Amino acid sequence: MTSHPPPQAVEKHPDGSQNDTPTEDPEKQTGPDEPNFASRLSEGKSDSMGSAPQPSEEYIECPGRSQYRFNWSESRKWLITVVACFITFIVGINGTAITTAATQINERFNVSDASFPNSYWPITSWTVAAGIFPLAGLPLMETFGLRYGYLAAYCVFVVFIIPQAVCQNYATLIVSRVFSGGCAGILQNIAGGIVSDIWRGEGARSTPTALFIWAYLAGTTIGPVIGGAILKYLYWRWILYIQLIFYGAFFPLIYTVIPEIRAAVILSRRAAHLRHTTRLPYHTPDDLTHTSLSTLVTTAICRPLRMLCTEYVVFSITLWSAFCFGNCLLFTQSVGTVFTTLYSFTSPQTGFVQSALVIGITLGFLASLPHTRIYLRTRARNPERPNHPIPEARLYLSIPGSFVGLAGGFFWYAWTSYPFLPWILPAIGLGLVGFGIFTVVCAASNYLEDAYEKYAASAMAAVAFGENLFAGFLPLAEAAMYERLGLNWASCLLAFLGLALSAAPVVLVVKGRGLRARSPFMGESLH
Incomplete structure (x- = not known):
């Protein structure tokens, strides 16, 4: 035709x-x-x-305007955003809440940490699966839509909490954690996609993205706080029983609020409806040029890995952001080591200490709100794309956040960890690190969104993959590192690594324009 x-x-x-x-x-x-x-x-x-x-x-x-996601009312957009971010927050709790119960779990299943930190496998299995499952699962949403995929992932996530709660051996706990972690990763990735899809424009997207990053980080770091509160009064299985009740109660909210937002899927369903009602061959271009599922999966896996290996921007940001997110999980181990050794804290008490991280992350979120105005002012001095903000302006807050918050917080945490100093001092260091972690992860997400545009999803998939792998395996080195280097120098080593990685945003701000000009992905996305 x-x-x-x-x-x-x-x-x-x-x-x-x-x-x-x-x-x-x-x-x-x-x-x-x-x-x-x-x-x-x-x-x-x-x-x-x-x-x-x-x-x-x-x-x-x-069709009516209500089907165009960019033209939904502000109140509807915020309702969807808040619910998606809330689910991101609560599923993250499942990842780390049982860390405070490691002693009871080890006793129940006869697990020994003498030669290797085997008690950390429930966290490693959950976190690594959260990085791998979305690579294969998200392409399915291209065909079936985000809404059904989101609901299915949430149901599977909830179902696999049951074997975690009632398991009679350690292997069952680990395997069930793989599936719950993988589904949590899919839910978190979809939530990030929802936020970027329904908010149009750099200024409109900034605050919703910051809220999503806060939910992503705060949910992970508050898990030990909640787990510690439950463990203070109940047996470790109740950490999971309570989660099961809590997650099940929120399914009606998700079912009611989260819509289909992929325009191609909505359009295809509209065409199918017209074919059924009129008996005429209505089709969309996507229907006629159907991409096979195997091609979608291959692209979803290969493109992020290719960008990770060939794009300096993606590689450097992945190292920088993955180090930050990895330390969110490392603190679930090191805080217990430091505060138990120095201050004789119990497992529930060490869980409460990690609320300092959540406070720091929240302060980082609040600091990011006025920074949006600074970013938008760069429209007036962007020679490449007039009336568009400079992408590197997204990184301005992260430079002091990384040097002072991340690296400085680690130095503070390292050299205030003495038994003759009050416990609140190293806790303040944790808060500084939390502030730095938020500014880094938020800046990385926003910068990739602005710089890569068309390929932003693949760039962020590469970073998310690196974050979860780093978070899964970095804490396995915690016991050996703190035992061999000591409490002070082990944390100081992390501070030096953070200091070195803090150079990444400086290089990107100074050289960003040239790097973008040489990047085939960024160059194509601008045309």
Whole structure:
């Protein structure tokens, strides 16, 4: 069939008559990157009397504005964003809440840490799966839509908490943690996609993205606090029983609030509905040029790995951000080592200490809000793309955050860890590190979104993969590191690593324009 230029949309009245006044251009309703129904649904046309569409001509159908995610009301966008971020927060709790119960779990299953930190396998299995599962799971959403994928992942996540709670051997606990962690990773990745999909424009997207990063980090770091509170009064299995009740109670909220946001999926369903009701061959370009699932999965895995290996920006940001996220998990081990050794804290008490990290992360979130105005002011001095902010401006706050918060906080934590000093001093160091971690991870996410645009999802998938691998395996070295180097020098080593990695945003700010010009991915995304 020959193609035609996109015609004007015709507004239909309920009685079948038409209004000759053209409605607002669908392109203006949807934005330049939003597929519109008027130009993409093909086959047939309605005559001026509202008769049935004829298959030899082109039929025009414009659905209501509510189906265009960019034109949803602010209140609806915020409701979806808050619910998606809330789910990101609570599923992260499952990842780390049982760390405070390591002693009881070891006793129950006869697990020994004498030669290797075997008690950490429940966390490693959960975290590594959270990095791997989305690579294979998210391409399924390209075909079936985000909503159904989100609901399915949440159901599987909840189901696999049951064997964690009732397991009779250590292997069952580890295997069930793999599936719950993998589904949690999918849920968190989809939530990030929801935030970036429904908020249009650099300024509008900044605060929702910061809220998502806060939920992602705070959920992981507050797990030991909640686990410690439960463990103070109940047996370790109750950490999981309570989670099971809690997660199950929120399924109706997810089912009610989270919509389908992928325009291609909505469009395809609309075409299918029209095919069914009119018996005419309505199709979308995506229907006619269907990409196989194997191709989607291959692209979803290979492109992020290729970018990780060939793009300096992706590689450096992955190291920088992965080190930060890895330390969120390392603290679930090192805080117990430091505060038990120096201050004779119990497992629940060491869990409470980690609330300092959450406080620091929250302060980082609050500091990011006014920074958005600084970022937007760079529109006036962007020679490459006038009226667009400079992507590297996303990194401004992360430079002091990384040097002072991340590296400085580690130095503080290292050299205030003495028994003759009050416990609050190393806890303040934890808060500084939490502040630095948030500024780094938030800046990394926003910068990749702005710099890569079209390929931002692949770039962020590479970073998320690195974060989860680092978080899964870095804490396994904690016991040997603190035993051989001592409490002070082990934390100081992490401080020096943080100091070295803090050079990454400086290099990107100074050399960012040249790096973007040489990048084939960033160059293509701008055209």
